[in-house]
Amino acid sequence: xxxxxxxxxxxxxxxxxxxxxxxxxxxxxxxxxxxxxxxxxxxxxxxxxxxxxxxxxxxxxxxxxxxxxxxxxxxxxxxxxxxxxxxxxxxxxxxxxxxxxxxxxxxxxxxxxxxxxxxxxxxxxxxxxxxxxxxxxxxxxxxxxxxxxxxxxxxxxxxxxxxxxxxxxxxxxxxxxxxxxxxxxxxxxxxxxxxxxxxxxxxxxxxxxxxxxxxxxxxxxxxxxxxxxxxxxxxxxxxxxxxxxxxxxxxxxxxxxxxxxxxxxxxxxxxxxxxxxxxxxxxxxxxxxxxxxxxxxxxxxxxxxxxxxxxxxxxxxxxxxxxxxxxxxxxxxxxxxxxxxxxxxxxxxxxxxxxxxxxxxxxxxxxxxxxxxxxxxxxxxxxxxxxxxxxxxxxxxxxxxxxxxxxxx
Amino acid sequence: xxxxxxxxxxxxxxxxxxxxxxxxxxxxxxxxxxxxxxxxxxxxxxxxxxxxxxxxxxxxxxxxxxxxxxxxxxxxxxxxxxxxxxxxxxxxxxxxxxxxxxxxxxxxxxxxxxxxxxxxxxxxxxxxxxxxxxxxxxxxxxxxxxxxxxxxxxxxxxxxxxxxxxxxxxxxxxxxxxxxxxxxxxxxxxxxxxxxxxxxxxxxxxxxxxxxxxxxxxxxxxxxxxxxxxxxxxxxxxxxxxxxxxxxxxxxxxxxxxxxx
Numbered sequence: 257x258x259x260x261x262x263x264x265x266x267x268x269x270x271x272x273x274x275x276x277x278x279x280x281x282x283x284x285x286x287x288x289x290x291x292x293x294x295x296x297x298x299x300x301x302x303x304x305x306x307x308x309x310x311x312x313x314x315x316x317x318x319x320x321x322x323x324x325x326x327x328x329x330x331x332x333x334x335x336x337x338x339x340x341x342x343x344x345x346x347x348x349x350x351x352x353x354x355x356x357x358x359x360x361x362x363x364x365x366x367x368x369x370x371x372x373x374x375x376x377x378x379x380x381x382x383x384x385x386x387x388x389x390x391x392x393x394x395x396x397x398x399x400x401x402x403x404x405x406x407x408x409x410x411x412x413x414x415x416x417x418x419x420x421x422x423x424x425x426x427x428x429x430x431x432x433x434x435x436x437x438x439x440x441x442x443x444x445x446x447x448x449x450x451x452x453x454x455x456x457x458x459x460x461x462x463x464x465x466x467x468x469x470x471x472x473x474x475x476x477x478x479x480x481x482x483x484x485x486x487x488x489x490x491x492x493x494x495x496x497x498x499x500x501x502x503x504x505x506x507x508x509x510x511x512x513x514x515x516x517x518x519x520x521x522x523x524x525x526x527x528x529x530x531x532x533x534x535x536x537x538x539x540x541x542x543x544x545x546x547x548x549x550x551x552x553x554x555x556x557x558x559x560x561x562x563x564x565x566x567x568x569x570x571x572x573x574x575x576x577x578x579x580x581x582x583x584x585x586x587x588x589x590x591x592x593x594x595x596x597x598x599x600x601x602x603x604x605x606x607x608x609x610x611x612x613x614x615x616x617x618x619x620x621x622x623x624x625x626x627x628x629x630x631x632x633x634x635x636x637x638x639x640x641x642x643x644x645x646x647x648x649x650x651x652x653x654x655x656x657x658x659x660x661x662x663x664x665x
Numbered sequence: 666x667x668x669x670x671x672x673x674x675x676x677x678x679x680x681x682x683x684x685x686x687x688x689x690x691x692x693x694x695x696x697x698x699x700x701x702x703x704x705x706x707x708x709x710x711x712x713x714x715x716x717x718x719x720x721x722x723x724x725x726x727x728x729x730x731x732x733x734x735x736x737x738x739x740x741x742x743x744x745x746x747x748x749x750x751x752x753x754x755x756x757x758x759x760x761x762x763x764x765x766x767x768x769x770x771x772x773x774x775x776x777x778x779x780x781x782x783x784x785x786x787x788x789x790x791x792x793x794x795x796x797x798x799x800x801x802x803x804x805x806x807x808x809x810x811x812x813x814x815x816x817x818x819x820x821x822x823x824x825x826x827x828x829x830x831x832x833x834x835x836x837x838x839x840x841x842x843x844x845x846x847x848x849x850x851x852x853x854x855x856x857x858x859x860x861x862x863x864x865x866x867x868x869x870x871x872x873x874x875x876x877x878x879x880x881x882x883x884x885x886x887x888x889x890x891x892x893x894x895x896x897x898x899x900x901x902x903x904x905x906x907x908x909x910x911x912x913x914x915x916x917x918x919x920x921x922x923x924x925x926x
Binding site: 258277304305306307308309310311329347410411434435436438439440441442443445446447449450451452453454455469473474475476477478479480481482483484485486487488526527528529530531532533534535541542543544546547571589590592595596597599603604621624625626627638639640641642643644645646647648651652655656658659660663664 | 701702728756786787789790792795796799803808810825827828829832833835842844845886888889891893894896902903904909910912917
């Protein structure tokens with residue numbers, strides 16, 4: 257198991273060197289590492305830290321790089337797993353927005369595979385919501401009812417979903433990459449011993465192998481990786497908000513609702529939800545926002561967030577902030593966008609007085625349209641902006657708000 | 666009480682650059698740091714120890730050079746440290762990593778609370794924390810922004826959510842993953858640095874932690890990386906000129922054309 261350079265084939269040509277995303281390949285003199293070769297003086301060597309991604313295989317015209325993925329363990333029988341599932345996350349009975357996006361994407365995957373699209377809904381009094389899932393594209397809904405399932409709680413949710421997966425054997429399980437989804441999916445996948453790919457932004461199917469090709473950003477979006485789960489089922493993925501198009505609601509769709517109750521069943525409840533406190537400023541819902549207006553150091557002080565809030569309110573958007581503004585205590589951490597804050601991908605991101613350090617960029621660079629308002633023409637944010645405005649934000653932002661109020665009425 | 670903090674050594678992010686010619690990640694000369702979220706986990710472990718008494722053990726899995734991250738944690742005030750390192754761990758995905766670290770924690774012995782950062786800034790998965798909890802059979806709460814109360818048997822925490830926060834009570838032993846808001850990590854003291862220099866870092870390999878060979882490394886990883894590529898770099902767009910009113914007007918026209926307002 258591992259990666260090897262085939263000494264008799266490598267010519268030391270260095271074609272592979274640049275293909276390595278981790279810069280681990282070096283060309284050295286053969287005499288330092290192996291036997292001499294009648295024709296070639298040099299050879300490639302692979303440094304420590306290789307994760308066997310295979311990026312170097314294709315560029316090597318001499319087939320001198322070998323990755324051995326030896327199978328030494330019996331693989332589970334995966335032939336009985338069928339269908340695409342979407343976990344229907346609900347809060348206070350409301351199906352979360354990302355679920356409709358997952359149903360849209362899940363429908364496509366299911367159709368390509370010729371399989372059913374199913375949705376799993378855990379909660380209490382969710383009859384109407386279950387019907388809605390059918391209208392949004394599900395062929396079948398597993399509706400599990402119980403007062404203990406009213407709100408997300410780790411233990412009962414994990415027990416219920418893993419049991420259902422073991423019984424029904426879906427081929428693919430998708431969840432939103434929400435605060436709940438990302439931790440819940442990890443626990444379920446770990447209990448099932450199957451693969452889970454976090455925060456996907458692209459999904460496709462390899463029909464021949466029946467594999468889900470899961471593409472996700474890593475290193476804050478600086479590289480993308482396509483990941484598969486070849487030998488285990490289900491193939492699980494959490495999917496980022498706002499990446500896929502929402503399914504179109506069709507009120508006349510028919511589907512099957514399988515309703516079960518867990519009322520009366522004893523669950524362990526080692527972690528218990530005591531209270532839910534909502535942030536009073538609605539402008540904080542960064543994950544769901546189509547438009548985000550963010551302020552940074554250029555605002556100069558906490559009182560100036562007022563103009564950011566007003567623009568956000570006018571656009572019906574949320575308020576974000578750079579780390580500099582949060583660390584200065586101008587605005588709470590829950591607004592922070594970037595590496596140590598939240599990753600967002602709205603349709604429109606308006607950065608006001610934010611220079612655009614890499615840590616900020618990685619948190620917002622997948623936004624559809626980026627608008628940057630900055631005094632400094634050399635600010636890095638202007639290099640990624642769809643529309644750049646060089647100017648004083650204290651003039652531009654109010655002018656924009658005022659004009660928008662006129663236009664939007 | 667016994668606290669265990671899990672940390673990862675990652676490339677210092679300010680240095681993460683893409684080679685514009687080859688579109689690959691430049692790793693040369695990149696310094697390694699403790700994953701920023703893990704620094705909050707260390708600090709929280711130290712604060713809870715100061716409040717409750719006990720010991721903080723810091724654990725990491727990685728190549729031999731990750732020892733320097735553990736020494737840094739020791740210099741902040743952690744009492745003991747463990748590095749899980751073995752070529753057999755190479756190629757681990759989040760499941761294999763969770764399993765391996767869980768095996769390491771079992772060898773450490775009794776514990777009351779495990780603290781992890783919410784995610785590592787290189788992989789960004791946020792899966793290993795809950796994965797460790799599952800492999801150890803203990804409860805977990807992710808995205809913790811405050812520890813409200815802690816007793817011998819229970820902990821009460823605030824968990825950051827999209828629309829606010831949840832208050833959750835949990836039985837111990839348990840695991841939490843923490844976000845930046847929870848505290849401000851301390852700097853190592855001079856005394857701490859001196860102590861860390863001389864301190865013993867326990868180095869354990871696969872056989873030391875009695876893990877099953879089919880559950881670690883590449884063989885224990887259900888997921889594989891098929892392809893790595895660089896997304897096309899975002900091209901700089903249009904500069905909108907004029908006085909503020911004209912700029913506002915032109916921008917609104919562009920947004921209308923794009924049908925976003």
